[in-house]
Amino acid sequence: MNENNIIYPDLVEHSYQIMKSQGVQITKAKLYKKLVKSGMLDKYGQPTQMALDEGLVDTYTRLDDGTYQPKSLETFKQDNPMYADYADNHFTWIDGKGWAVDxxxxxxxxxxxxxxxxxxxxxxxxxxxxxxxxxxxx
CATH class of the missing domain: 1.10.287 (Helix Hairpins)
Known part of the structure; x- marks a missing residue:
């Protein structure tokens, strides 16, 4: 499988673009492994608490209970594929609590x-x- 056919997490894509613009030669696969090893991504490709606390991921917001949830419904559905086929009108954002389903x-x-x-x-x-x-x- 070609690396271009793999969908990498936002943190990998963003980091890759920055490194590429600075002339650093690295593959996305190698970068992904480095981010997991450094503790910025978990083994499932999700940003860790460390990555969120350091502000490396801006697609998530800190909730009242200290956990993080995606700011956008699109990202929420990507992170929770069981909800992907439901129409957007079944979801509601509750400030401080995150996404709720009907x-x-x-x-x-x-x-x-x-x-x-x-x-x-x-x-x-x-x-x-x-x-x-x-x-x-x-």
Whole structure:
């Protein structure tokens, strides 16, 4: 597979462009490995707390609980592929809390888990709890 066919995280792409503009010769693959080794990216290509704290990633915002979430819905969906096919109107940004999904998405995701023969009992119980919450039952 050609390196140009691989989709690298934003931090890799941005770093690569900076290095390239300064005449540094490095492949994106090698840069990716260096960023993981240095602790700026985790093994899944997500920015680490260190990268976020140092301001290397501007597509994320710090929430009230100290965690980070993407500023844009597009990035949120890229980070959470299970939501990729849902229309944007099912998502709401809540200041300080991040992205929230509506009842339709909660029900659909819960039902997918319940009907998945590979889901664990714990996952199914969480899905039942989600459905109960979505139904506003006590």
């Amino acid at each position: 009842e339709y998405v909660i029900r659909a995701e819960a039902n997918d888990i319940i009907n998945d023969p590979n889901s664990t009992q714990e996952q199914r119980q969480t899905a039942y709890d989600m459905l109960k919450y979505a139904s506003h039952e006590d």
